[in-house]
Amino acid sequence: MSSKVRAAIIGSTGYGGVELIRLLAAHPQVAITSVISSSSAGEPIAAGYPHLQEIRTELLDGIDPAEMKSKADVVFLATPAGVASGLVPQLLEQGLKVIDVSGDFRLKSPALYEQWYKKASAEQAYLDRAVYGLAEVFGSEVQGQELISNPGCYPTATLLGLVPAVAAGWIDPKSIIVDAKSGVSGAGRGASLGTHYSELNENFKAYKVNQHQHIPEIEQVLARVAGTEVTVTFTTHLVPMTRGIMSTIYASVEGQRSVQDFIGLYREYYEGRQFVRIRSEGQWPGTKEVYGSNYCDIGFAVDERTGRATIISVIDNLVKGAAGQAIQNLNLMMGWEEGLGLQFVPVYP
Numbered sequence: 001m002s003s004k005v006r007a008a009i010i011g012s013t014g015y016g017g018v019e020l021i022r023l024l025a026a027h028p029q030v031a032i033t034s035v036i037s038s039s040s041a042g043e044p045i046a047a048g049y050p051h052l053q054e055i056r057t058e059l060l061d062g063i064d065p066a067e068m069k070s071k072a073d074v075v076f077l078a079t080p081a082g083v084a085s086g087l088v089p090q091l092l093e094q095g096l097k098v099i100d101v102s103g104d105f106r107l108k109s110p111a112l113y114e115q116w117y118k119k120a121s122a123e124q125a126y127l128d129r130a131v132y133g134l135a136e137v138f139g140s141e142v143q144g145q146e147l148i149s150n151p152g153c154y155p156t157a158t159l160l161g162l163v164p165a166v167a168a169g170w171i172d173p174k175s176i177i178v179d180a181k182s183g184v185s186g187a188g189r190g191a192s193l194g195t196h197y198s199e200l201n202e203n204f205k206a207y208k209v210n211q212h213q214h215i216p217e218i219e220q221v222l223a224r225v226a227g228t229e230v231t232v233t234f235t236t237h238l239v240p241m242t243r244g245i246m247s248t249i250y251a252s253v254e255g256q257r258s259v260q261d262f263i264g265l266y267r268e269y270y271e272g273r274q275f276v277r278i279r280s281e282g283q284w285p286g287t288k289e290v291y292g293s294n295y296c297d298i299g300f301a302v303d304e305r306t307g308r309a310t311i312i313s314v315i316d317n318l319v320k321g322a323a324g325q326a327i328q329n330l331n332l333m334m335g336w337e338e339g340l341g342l343q344f345v346p347v348y349p
């Protein structure tokens with residue numbers, strides 16, 4: 001126990017926090033030493049989540065950054081936008097390592113954050129210190145760092161599907177259209193009009209069209225990879241299912257590229273990366289094939305008639321899109337094997 005890294009989770013009563021508890025409970029090098037709640041301090045976590053009663057019996061701690069150093073080495077934040085920006089400077093001051101699952105440190109420009117999130121940004125100095133932890137693309141930058149900004153759920157699926165082709169110059173970066181779909185757990189545990197049962201059941205609806213806060217995050221990474229400004233058309237949809245994201249991506253192909261060429265390019269780019277699985281020709285992934293796991297599965301089609309490629313990328317929003325990738329980043333940060341504690345076979349059916 002004493003040789004394990006001690007982890008605290010802020011926002012532990014939300015879906016992202018509870019998923020961190022589930023996954024960290026199985027991690028061989030981590031002990032969860034503090035589960036923190038801004039609203040339910042003093043209550044057992046199992047009061048709100050009976051499925052955790054065998055794993056966590058402790059009472060929830062309140063937020064006290066000054067006291068946290070005595071309890072933890074690393075802090076995960078799974079809080080709504082606008083919370084981490086205030087807490088992270090205090091946590092870093094205590095010498096703690098931080099992995100933020102929210103959007104507060106993903107965008108490098110405060111003005112861009114304020115435009116898209118409609119909240120006050122973190123200070124530029126902290127945005128500069130944060131490393132964007134899209135593990136299969138920027139993982140080599142994570143080791144030894146103190147502040148990791150975990151990518152958003154939609155950007156994880158979308159960028160893993162786009163980066164190899166954009167980096168290789170195989171698609172026209174001005175032609176990208178992303179049609180993205182998410183299960184409802186992506187919206188968190190709080191009840192809202194748009195996510196309650198009778199609004200959602202047997203329904204399928206678009207939301208935040210051209211206004212989603214993940215648009216600048218996707219464009220920021222693609223611009224870095226392409227070396228030129230990139231804009232995307234990005235439409236999100238709610239699907240009446242609990243977990244899962246599918247990003248269906250359309251783009252014009254540069255030059256003559258077959259579907260086999262795309263499969264070869266992506267297999268080479270992700271060689272040795274255990275969590276990205278490239279499908280063979282004619283096999284397109286479904287969200288259930290990654291459910292409960294840290295995998296991102298990607299399939300391809302190329303239409304010679306239109307000159308466009310279709311790239312289909314799926315993840316579990318709470319695992320690869322949040323808690324799983326956060327733990328992958330902890331592994332990389334600590335210099336451990338990337339997949340430690342994350343070897344989950346998807347739940348099927």
Ligand SMILES: NC(=O)C1=CN([C@@H]2O[C@H](COP(=O)(O)OP(=O)(O)OC[C@H]3O[C@@H](n4cnc5c(N)ncnc54)[C@H](OP(=O)(O)O)[C@@H]3O)[C@@H](O)[C@H]2O)C=CC1
Pocket residue numbers: 010011012013014015016017036037038039040078079080081083101102103151152153185186187188189190317318321322
């Ligand atoms: N759900 C998903 O699939 C994904 C979510 N994310 C991001 O992760 C973060 C958490 O999401 P999710 O777990 O779904 O959200 P939830 O709404 O389910 O949970 C958020 C938790 O944050 C805590 N919280 C709320 N307000 C405050 C506050 N002012 N100060 C401190 N803590 C607060 C609450 O816990 P308590 O009251 O106990 O403190 C709450 O349970 C968000 O930023 C989200 O955008 C990122 C990727 C995927």
Ligand SMILES: CC(=O)N[C@@H](CCC(=O)OP(=O)(O)O)C(=O)O
Pocket residue numbers: 081101102103151152153154182183184185186187188213214236238
């Ligand atoms: C289904 C659903 O509502 N999903 C949320 C994803 C929230 C999220 O992950 O937000 P950050 O990455 O910005 O923290 C949304 O579309 O806003």
